[in-house]
Amino acid sequence: MELLARAIAEGRDPDPDALIAAIPYCRYLGVRAAVKDGAVSLIMPFAAHLVGNPMLPALHGGVIGSLLETAAIVQVVWETRAPKMPKPVDITVDYLRTGKPVETYARARIARQGRRVVNVHAELWQEDETKPIAALRGHFLIQS
Amino acid sequence: MTDNWFDRLKDIGRHIGQTAYIAGLKGEVLEITSTGKARMRMPYGPDLVGDPDTGVVHGGVITGMLDHTCGMSVTGALRTPMPIATLDLRIDYMKPAVPGQDIFAEAECVKVGHDVAFVRGLAHQDSREEPIALCTGAFMLIRGGYQMPPAAE
Numbered sequence: 327m328e329l330l331a332r333a334i335a336e337g338r339d340p341d342p343d344a345l346i347a348a349i350p351y352c353r354y355l356g357v358r359a360a361v362k363d364g365a366v367s368l369i370m371p372f373a374a375h376l377v378g379n380p381m382l383p384a385l386h387g388g389v390i391g392s393l394l395e396t397a398a399i400v401q402v403v404w405e406t407r408a409p410k411m412p413k414p415v416d417i418t419v420d421y422l423r424t425g426k427p428v429e430t431y432a433r434a435r436i437a438r439q440g441r442r443v444v445n446v447h448a449e450l451w452q453e454d455e456t457k458p459i460a461a462l463r464g465h466f467l468i469q470s
Numbered sequence: 471m472t473d474n475w476f477d478r479l480k481d482i483g484r485h486i487g488q489t490a491y492i493a494g495l496k497g498e499v500l501e502i503t504s505t506g507k508a509r510m511r512m513p514y515g516p517d518l519v520g521d522p523d524t525g526v527v528h529g530g531v532i533t534g535m536l537d538h539t540c541g542m543s544v545t546g547a548l549r550t551p552m553p554i555a556t557l558d559l560r561i562d563y564m565k566p567a568v569p570g571q572d573i574f575a576e577a578e579c580v581k582v583g584h585d586v587a588f589v590r591g592l593a594h595q596d597s598r599e600e601p602i603a604l605c606t607g608a609f610m611l612i613r614g615g616y617q618m619p620p621a622a623e
Contacts, residue, residue: 348522349528350517350519350520350522351517351527351530352528353517355530376493381553386491386493386534386538387537387559388537389493389530391559392530392531392533392534395533410521411520411523413563414561415562418558418559418560419556420557421556424555
């Protein structure tokens, strides 16, 4: 991606919000990003199209998985200064609480970085940071 | 065919062609059976893209389709209607989806317990023999139903 290549050439970390804005599906979900405490932090404001179960209403499980995976990918790109988007190898999503129709936050950390593969943990929460609504563990291939 | 009205609704194919919304993206339900099988299709579109360099769809689209299809397979396997909730989902990405092509997801509910149902599924494009992703998952069965707010006077 050009914005990643430019950041690498200029010897600086890529801007996570510009990266998110360059990913059509993240734009579609309405995700925004910022750097907070040395990690990328994502915000997804609530929108009607994110609902999976209108009876509750609750966020769609796929939206929850998507936000977790995005948090993982952006953290990997930002921290490893990868020139291309990492490829997901496998992910496990644990759904811990119902996703309420409110703003949702995400963050991820690299648990182990190998030469080709990184192991990433990600978490989502809403009103209370100590009460995650979902968690992800996954492996991603770094593409050079 | 069975005598159960809930199963009969599935077996006459009432769901076929209905829209499956994955975060507002419009997919198509292809099948839900009373034996606990479900299939859906998602047409390719610009909003699905996760890698702007290649046009490959975001992994979250596949996750969303598999979550949705696995949920439909549980609904199919249930003998009485009740709400369900995803407990966990593990997805293995075999290969990237080819940009511009439809994506299909299918799932099978392998066991319905009292509280939990187990599923497995896959996503593919040309051939189900060459899946783009495989998944296994578990769903909570909410037998008492949700607590609905009291009706207004």
